[in-house]
Amino acid sequence: MLIIETETHFDDYLKSLSRHARADYAYVKKHNRDLIYECVPYERSLVQGFMQLWEQQIVRGQRIKWAFGVDYVEELAAKDELMLFRGGELALHFIQKRSGFWECHPPMYDKKHCKRYLAKYMWFNLIKYAMDHGLGPLDMGGGIDDWREMIRRKEEFPYSRYKFRYVPVEIQKNPDLQPNYKLISRDGQVFLEDVVD
Numbered sequence: 001m002l003i004i005e006t007e008t009h010f011d012d013y014l015k016s017l018s019r020h021a022r023a024d025y026a027y028v029k030k031h032n033r034d035l036i037y038e039c040v041p042y043e044r045s046l047v048q049g050f051m052q053l054w055e056q057q058i059v060r061g062q063r064i065k066w067a068f069g070v071d072y073v074e075e076l077a078a079k080d081e082l083m084l085f086r087g088g089e090l091a092l093h094f095i096q097k098r099s100g101f102w103e104c105h106p107p108m109y110d111k112k113h114c115k116r117y118l119a120k121y122m123w124f125n126l127i128k129y130a131m132d133h134g135l136g137p138l139d140m141g142g143g144i145d146d147w148r149e150m151i152r153r154k155e156e157f158p159y160s161r162y163k164f165r166y167v168p169v170e171i172q173k174n175p176d177l178q179p180n181y182k183l184i185s186r187d188g189q190v191f192l193e194d195v196v197d
Contacts, residue, residue: 001139001140001141001142001143001144001145001146001147001150001181001183002139002140002141002142002143002150002160002163002164002166002167003101003137003138003139003140003147003181003192004127004130004137004138004140004166004167005137006127006130006131006134006135006136006137006138007131008131009131010127010128010131010132013127013131013168016168016169016170017165017166017168017169018165018169020165021165021166024117024120024124024165025120025124027117027120028116028117028118028120028121028124029121029124031115031116031117032087032088032116032118032121034088035087035088035090035091035121036086036087036088037085037086037087037088037121037122037125037129038085038086039083039084039085039129040084040085040086041084042073042074042077042082042084043084044070044074046084046092047070047073047074047084047092047094048070050092050108050109051066051069051070051073051108053108053109053110054066054106054108057110057111058111060159073094076096076097080097081096081097082094082095082096082097083095083097083102083135085122085125085126085129087107087109087118087121087122087125090109090110090113090116090118091107091108091109091118091119091121091122092107092108092109093105093106093107093108093122093126095126095138098139098189098190098191098192099189099190099191099192100136100137100191100192100193101136101137101138101139101192102130102135102136102137102138102139103139103141103190104126104138104139104140104141105141106119106141107119107122107123109122120165123140123163123166124166126138127166137192139183139192140163140166141160141163142157142159142160142163143156143157143160144157145182145183146181146182147178147179147180147181147182148175148176148178148180148181149175151167151171151172151175151178152175154172179194180194180195180196180197181193181194181195182195
């Protein structure tokens with residue numbers, strides 16, 4: 001798991017990031033000025049189209065198969081446990097409501113637009129949206145279900161390591177000062193809990 005706290009202002013959050021991450025944000029902001037980032041209502045054909053597009057492309061050297069289908073996403077929408085975000089006509093991203101946090105699934109887009117860095121564009125805008133609208137913490141996924149250990153051992157998770165650009169520098173430097181968040185499964189639900197040492 002990779003937790004982004006959302007109880008701050010986005011400008012303060014940006015200042016807490018590495019110089020490289022701030023440069024990434026400036027780049028995606030400049031190169032995607034023509035896109036409108038917005039939260040949109042669930043639409044099955046839209047979600048299904050982007051999920052299929054994502055499965056047809058090479059991700060990390062291979063084709064990736066979703067662990068669930070569009071029916072599952074539709075069930076989440078019906079239970080009001082889904083938020084859906086668009087980056088114009090080019091990208092789509094959905095997040096799933098959990099107990100005390102939002103589980104984030106990967107942003108989907110056509111990789112022919114790779115120079116726009118649409119994944120970064122979608123992640124930064126999701127984080128801004130969450131901070132502006134008082135959403136709970138975001139779990140960007142990957143790695144292990146123990147936040148402090150994830151910070152300490154990030155080098156062991158090459159497919160998740162890039163996501164640390166969104167984690168403030170001080171958090172990365174001081175894992176022991178962070179909440180002892182763990183993802184706990186109980187009675188078919190997933191909870192984010194700050195476990196007392």
